[in-house]
Ligand SMILES: Nc1ncnc2c1ncn2[C@@H]1O[C@H](COP(=O)(O)OP(=O)(O)OP(=O)(O)O)[C@@H](O)[C@H]1O
Ligand SMILES: Nc1ncnc2c1ncn2[C@@H]1O[C@H](COP(=O)(O)OP(=O)(O)OP(=O)(O)O)[C@@H](O)[C@H]1O
């Protein structure tokens with residue numbers, strides 16, 4: 146039998162990221178088990194990409210991270226990735242963990258045939274026994290992401306492909322070495338809705354086939370609910386709520402989640418156009434460094450009281466195999482939950 | 489005056505791409521093909537379609553910013569399609585535009601008061617400008633002191649409020665919006681959609697609203713045109729279009745939208761993909 150701990154692929158504890166002057170992420174903790182698909186949502190500037198980049202060891206110059214990040218890929222998680230150095234991180238990226246970004250061109254080399262780019266990641270990490278095996282695998286991978294005539298398409302350059310086709314190539318590269326962890330940062334935001342549907346399907350199939358763990362970043366609640374089982378809600382560089390998608394979206398506790406869900410839903414009862422007005426969240430997301438202390442949401446929260454000037458503790462909401470951080474919220478006056486909240 | 493705010497009669501716009509070889513003719517892009525529609529006064533007319541389907545090109549024709557290669561564009565009973573820009577002064581009073589990206593459509597060196605007054609100044613209407621600007625800013629939910637500030641001092645949603653104030657300045661009766669909420673966060677999107685709703689109601693405007701987001705169009709519009717490769721493939725009252733789509737392309741678009749409620753009811757990514765016609 147596999148114990149809970151052994152199933153954890155990614156464990157993040159107390160991750161903080163910032164510039165010398167401005168803290169950007171605060172005390173971020175979560176873990177993802179094998180085969181689990183976890184969404185990370187929040188509005189622009191909430192810290193989603195920084196979380197992903199910190200895990201991948203790809204933080205831009207000038208930002209530093211503290212805390213503990215462990216990955217159990219081909220070997221068990223003995224070391225904190227924040228301390229292993231760039232050489233070791235380069236060995237892990239594209240192998241035990243890989244990432245798909247919003248804009249496929251940032252991940253592709255414009256002067257190199259796409260087939261060679263898929264081959265490169267396998268040659269680099271020596272995951273195939275021979276060059277012939279690599280060539281066969283390239284065609285197979287391109288075929289698995291539903292690209293037409295893969296043997297031929299492998300010889301194209303990125304600019305000869307459509308946006309959706311490029312993103313499929315990027316996905317093929319990300320999956321080439323059967324990573325234990327796949328991170329997707331808004332992989333379909335730049336795509337048309339019909340293309341998005343097929344790419345989402347491929348992403349889910351790709352991780353399911355490998356029993357991989359996935360962290361999926363988006364600000365589209367419909368997309369998370371479609372793709373993920375569990376969700377982390379981020380605002381102001383903190384995870385303010387977490388839990389199974391259904392519970393968090395139908396019965397949110399944190400006032401930010403509540404506002405976000407209400408404002409997003411254009412087709413539900415309150416979103417119908419005969420209705421007076423859509424529910425909104427007052428104000429807008431502050432720039433980095435301008436979030437209030439205590440509860441990060443307090444400058445926009447209509448339920449805020451004096452106590453909200455102190456940091457709300459994490460309140461676990463129920464048992465979850467991935468631990469207390471997987472299901473709970475940090476709010477002094479939570480919504481929902483019959484009786485406990487104030488409405 | 490007629491009951492039609494805008495009439496499109498067999499409107500087409502072709503672009504000639506640069507020749508890639510001396511032997512073949514320059515390729516032609518049919519950005520808008522043979523579009524016919526009548527938009528009634530007071531109607532909220534939506535246009536949805538994927539990237540490159542011709543939505544923005546069509547709006548430019550309606551606004552007289554570009555001329556069709558065939559067909560007629562008639563606004564308030566007057567032709568727009570065959571007029572040079574200098575003869576379209578009247579159109580600027582009747583019809584105003586709001587764009588997707590408020591940052592690039594607002595001049596960063598101008599104060600908000602001058603931005604909002606710009607359409608008035610363009611028409612030589614200087615009298616009562618200051619009062620009008622104050623009134624408009626209040627109408628869109630900005631404080632009066634916003635007038636003295638510059639666009640970069642505002643958030644995305646506030647900048648979109650400034651765009652709406654500017655569009656309302658000349659007292660138009662038609663508001664044309666090209667993806668006005670696509671660059672905004674969800675919480676702010678709701679604020680701007682409410683604002684558009686308020687001003688369209690409050691000033692009895694005709695609204696032409698373009699978006700690639702079907703749920704936004706559904707929320708805003710009375711009637712929707714679905715655009716594909718330059719053509720209107722289906723035009724129907726909103727609820728009818730969403731409950732009983734007729735054209736296969738409309739069905740495929742609707743099937744692909746990840747909806748929160750449906751996802752919670754078990755609709756997977758595989759289900760979304762299954763509804764999509766795979767040819768593109
Ligand atoms: N290199 C950097 N130096 C300083 N601040 C930064 C840097 N990178 C990001 N930030 C700031 O950190 C905050 C979080 O950024 P992040 O990119 O993680 O947001 P996000 O949630 O991914 O947003 P989006 O939805 O827009 O992609 C933002 O306020 C951003 O401006
Ligand atoms: N000035 C131009 N010259 C050449 N081709 C053009 C020009 N303007 C638009 N096109 C082409 O016309 C087609 C329609 O473009 P348009 O911008 O109207 O699409 P759209 O529906 O607004 O797309 P999006 O959702 O991406 O804004 C595209 O193929 C585009 O490349």
Ligand code: SF4
Pocket residue numbers: 399400401440441442443444446447448449450453457475476477478479
């Ligand atoms: S802790 Fe206070 S300010 Fe924060 S979300 Fe809850 S009620 Fe609002």
Ligand SMILES: [Mg+2]
Pocket residue numbers: 193194195330
């Ligand atoms: Mg991001």
Ligand SMILES: [Mg+2]
Pocket residue numbers: 543544545666
């Ligand atoms: Mg456009």
